[in-house]
Amino acid sequence: MPTFRSIVPISLEVLHSKRGHSPGVCVNGFLFVSGMLGRDGDLNVILDPEAQLRQMFENFGLVLGEAGCGWEDVVELTGYFIHLRRDFDLFMTVRDRYIGKPHPAMTMVGVAALAQPGLICELKGTAKLRG
Amino acid sequence: MPTFRSIVPISLEVLHSKRGHSPGVCVNGFLFVSGMLGRDGDLNVILDPEAQLRQMFENFGLVLGEAGCGWEDVVELTGYFIHLRRDFDLFMTVRDRYIGKPHPAMTMVGVAALAQPGLICELKGTAKLRG
Amino acid sequence: MPTFRSIVPISLEVLHSKRGHSPGVCVNGFLFVSGMLGRDGDLNVILDPEAQLRQMFENFGLVLGEAGCGWEDVVELTGYFIHLRRDFDLFMTVRDRYIGKPHPAMTMVGVAALAQPGLICELKGTAKLRG
16 A cells, blocks of 8 residues: 555656656655656757756656645755856746746755756756645 | 754764764755765765666665655755766666655756765765655 | 745755745755855855865754754754765765764765765755743
């Protein structure tokens, strides 16, 4: 008997079937969102930096929506960057189209590698479930 | 008065006494598991990659067991890899011996260093407590 | 309607207004603390390693205090280090002035970059809210 609910938006189904991830998990009033990447539904990396970050947020938003949450329910985000200082401002510009106030808790660090070449950012997080 | 319960399996006791970590902490319906590594009880690194990853999962499993949880209660995993792309498939092969469906949320990133030379992966995570 | 409470200590206000972070977020019995850094209130990096780590813990402590928590409520810490092996012992020496037993769950990894040059460590974590 599973003790939690797995969240798998249709366009992220490959993550579940081929990568062994649940894009999201609902448990104890929280939604845990797996590290999202700026890839399309077939795991192709979007090469343009801004478009890639936008796709990453879109994918994150699909998980939120499937769990009945919105961006205003996001309480914590952790961003992993290949070029942290170069991309911080661009990340925030894209992020501000999705997230307003009150801001979530945030942690952003530079990492050595992500899952595929060309990826510049991975974003995981936690949201509060409604109801 | 502590406000949470510290989980210290006997064979991970050195982590607690010499490294100032609780291998696990139980609080508010969750078990938080510290970053586990493929080391034996005296903090010696297991050099063979597959054996090291197996030991890492065994150590993680000891924390789960001591808290009354099983692998099916794991809701979220974060993996930190020295060679993310080289070791991803091996990691998943080992993981699949422990974890089935529904899959947990997962985030996997490449890092610059782990606690000791020779370590290739660190795995932290969160489980749902039973009862 | 926000679904969580944003924690913004006065001397970390710049993080909120200029960086789009809530230093802390209270939700469902937990306080999530954003990655704290050893900077002063104007985001100037403290260059001396020990002083920088102390400032990082002081900043973390401000978030705890503003949420009505103490260090004994911290259940989980994740540390991101530029020089993990060089700075581990120094980190623990500073940490032990703040945190006793029972120890929190801890994960410590080496990263490729932090937000500003000269930063050697970032510390995020989770605490249990009181009553």
